[in-house]
Amino acid sequence: MEEIKDTFLHPVVPLDFQNNYRVGAYLQRYLDGFREKKILGAKCSQCGRVVVPPRKYCGACNLVMEEFVELPQEGTLENFTVGHVTLEKGQLNRADAPYVIGMVRLEGASNSLLAKLDVAPADVKTGMKVKAVWKDQVEGEYTDLDCFQPA
Numbered sequence: 001m002e003e004i005k006d007t008f009l010h011p012v013v014p015l016d017f018q019n020n021y022r023v024g025a026y027l028q029r030y031l032d033g034f035r036e037k038k039i040l041g042a043k044c045s046q047c048g049r050v051v052v053p054p055r056k057y058c059g060a061c062n063l064v065m066e067e068f069v070e071l072p073q074e075g076t077l078e079n080f081t082v083g084h085v086t087l088e089k090g091q092l093n094r095a096d097a098p099y100v101i102g103m104v105r106l107e108g109a110s111n112s113l114l115a116k117l118d119v120a121p122a123d124v125k126t127g128m129k130v131k132a133v134w135k136d137q138v139e140g141e142y143t144d145l146d147c148f149q150p151a
């Protein structure tokens with residue numbers, strides 16, 4: 001029987017492309033809220049679920065959600081991970097320092113937001129209260145909501 005060699009190839013494929021896509025009415029409203037440092041969700045009139053970022057249809061009822069509600073700036077860290085690498089243009093690079101990314105459940109929301117956390121990996125804990133941190137100059141971009149930090 002022929003011996004199988006453990007040969008691995010490690011191709012590196014740098015990716016550098018830009019997407020332009022229309023965000024749609026619901027995400028546009030969400031980003032417009034960022035201009036006033038507000039976090040908006042969509043509320044289902046039937047079951048009361050509040051989803052953030054807002055979506056047009058309720059996943060439970062399949063009804064159009066027509067009500068937008070402002071969510072509080074504070075929530076609970078439901079889960080997290082500590083990153084040690086960054087991905088840029090298809091290249092994995094070692095991060096300058098470990099960083100924390102987590103799922104934040106804003107008070108009153110039915111789902112969680114993926115967000116950066118401004119907290120040391122040694123100090124982060126599931127269940128901790130966190131609050132939104134905005135950039136000084138907001139422009140209606142995803143990056144306006146800079147991160148969350150302990151409340």
Ligand SMILES: [Zn+2]
Pocket residue numbers: 044045046047048049058059060061062063
């Ligand atoms: Zn619903």
